[in-house]
Amino acid sequence: MTEKKQLILNLFEMACISHISHGLWPLPGNNRHRFDELEYWTELALILEDGGFDAVFLADVIGAYDVFRDGPETALREGLQSPNLDPLLIVPAMAAVTKRLGFGVTFSTTYEPPFAFARRASTLDHLTKGRFGWNIVTSYLPNAARNFGLDGEIPHDRRYELADEYLDVLYKLWEGSWDDDAVVYDRERRIATDPSKVRYIDHVGETHRVAGPHIVHPSRQRTPVLFQATGSPAGTEFAGRHAELVFTGGRTTEEFRANKRNMQEAAVRNGRAAEDVKFIASAVVVVGRTEEEAADKWRLFQEHASIDGYLAHASLPVDLTTAPRDISVAEAIERSGKQLDRAPMLPLHLTVGQLLDSLVGGRRERFHVVGTPKVVADEIERWLDVDGIDGINLRQFHSFGTAQDFAELVVPELRRRGRLQTDASATSLRDRLFGRGDRLPDTHIAARYRGGANFDVPVPPLRFPVGGQGAAA
Ligand SMILES: Cc1cc2nc3c(=O)[nH]c(=O)nc-3n(C[C@H](O)[C@H](O)[C@H](O)COP(=O)(O)O)c2cc1C
Known part of the structure; x- marks a missing residue:
């Protein structure tokens, strides 16, 4: 008999008032406004660890949403990802009160030098004893570019090319610069680190020159677990x-x-196994003890949804709230004469009215369920077995209500069905997710630098499919 696939369970979070469920922070009992208190994060960490979550996923942006209505005012009024704290700094507080909970934290490859990030990531992997994961993003906000000295955004595919060199530097530092047995703490001989086991990386690339050695010794995972969100060819x-x-x-x-x-095909092209990549979907799960209770909750979230919040989040260059409801979104944009940067995210074929209604109604993504614990667990089993996901990022509508409801009502049902990991022996995040140790597998490109090998052998450039978005710009 084949084993049942177990769900990777992450909570989707961000250190701000309104992350992705806009208009809901003022609901009674919602703690979102406490995002700037250490206690918010320690309380949440305990709910997640006790509640059977594998990890908390922390999103991040480094600029204001100021495209909609030509300024940041709407985003500020809505609490839309601004103010927004640095998520890396939150991790030690949550790690201090937990033993198993993992952390997937967003950091951008586009604006800060790799040496500085390598150090912070290694520090966090040490302090969490190997529970640190990194969500690799290249950042999409034009304002972020202006915050870091550029006039505007670097083209989409070019950002991935730059990120490729960025990761190359990180791998040299994390995997190759120090040997596992470099730190000896030999009291008698008074040697902390054996200098023959530590080396410069001397990276000289198109964008970065980094001498090394890495300034942090190897942590449990060395390279943090690597997360990424994407759909584009590049x-x-x-x-x-x-x-x-x-x-x-x-x-x-x-x-x-x-x-x-x-x-998976892209992974295999890169010498990896298809199973080396796991797939996580953002999921809406609204659960109640009865169908009615669940429906009531969902109705409450719909009634309070903020159209302004969603439109500003989409960085829409056009104010659709003032456009005629019966024309298409594409036509409304065309009539405005504005350029659309993020077209793939928008359903251009809908009428303006349909789009606005769908925002309030909560767009029904594939991974969306409202119901009793049994209905929810049935649906999650379908996502695992039929759609082929490996896990979910649970979207929050109420903090801490969404996580508490899931922990109280859904987790016991999934456990009964053998769908959640119960083995507590794995303590590093990578081992928990893949069950084959703390380190990256030998087939991963980072492994080429182990023992200080290949520092001067360039990696082949990434080959993007024809028709990408501005690789050579
Ligand atoms: C679940 C999820 C979480 C994301 N979190 C962030 C984030 O925290 N910060 C960010 O800049 N982008 C975030 N993104 C956007 C991605 O980094 C990326 O820009 C987007 O998926 C489009 O990628 P693509 O252009 O390669 O298809 C997220 C996307 C998804 C689907």
Whole structure:
């Protein structure tokens, strides 16, 4: 008999008032406004660890959402990802009160030098005893570019090319600069570190020059677990080379499966096994003790949803709230004469009215269920077995209500069905997710630098499919 696939359970979080469920922070009992208190994060960490979650996933942006209505005012009024704290700094507080909970934290490859990030990531992997994961993003906000000295965004595919060199530097530092037995703490001979086991990396690339050695000794995982969210051809190629956990979407089972297949093919092209990449979907799960209770909760969330929040989040260059409801979104944009940067995210074929209604109604993504614990568990089993996901990022509508409801009502049902990991022996995040140790597998590109090998052998450039978005710009 084949073993039942077990769900990877992550909570989707961000250190701000309104992350992705806009308009809901003022609901009674919602703790979102406490995001700047250490206690918010320690309380949440305990709920998640006691409640059977594998990890908390922390999103991040480094600029304001100021495209909609030509300024940041709407985002500020809505609490839309601003103010927003640095998520890396939150991890030690949550780690201090937990033993197993993992952390997937977003950091951008585009604006800060790799040596500085290598140090912070290694520090966090040490302090968490190997529970640190990194969500690799290249950042999409034009304002982020202006915060870091650029006039505007670097083109999409070019950002992935730059990120590829960025990761190359990190791998040299994390995997190759120090041997496992470099730190000896030999009191008698008074040697802390054996200098013959530590080396410069002397990276000289197109964008970065980094001498090394790494300033932090090897942590339990060395390279943090690598997360990435993508769907584009360039992003898929990049994920095939680097990512271990991929967030990818799809409106239907077929679409999701096709995205997954593309990504697995990209992994195999890069010398990895298809099973080296796991797939996580953002999921809406609203659960109640009865169908009615669940429906009431969902209705409450719909009634309070903020259209302004969603439109500002989409960085829409056009104010659709003032456009005629019966024309298409594409036509409304065309009439405004504005350029659309993030077209793939928008359903251009819908009428303005349909789009606005769907925002309030909560767009029904494929991974969306409202119901009793039994209905929810049935649906999650379908996502695992039919769609082929490996896990979910649980989207929050109420903090801590969403996580508490899931822990109280859904986790016991999934446990009964053998769908959650109960083995507590794995303590590093990578071992928990893949069950084969703390380190990256030998087939991963980072492994080429182990023992200080290959520092001067360039990695082949990523080959993006023709028709990408601005690789050579
Ligand atoms: C679940 C999920 C979480 C994401 N979190 C972040 C984030 O925290 N910060 C960020 O800049 N982008 C985030 N993104 C956006 C991705 O980094 C990326 O820009 C997006 O998936 C499009 O990638 P693509 O252009 O390669 O298809 C997230 C996307 C998804 C689906």
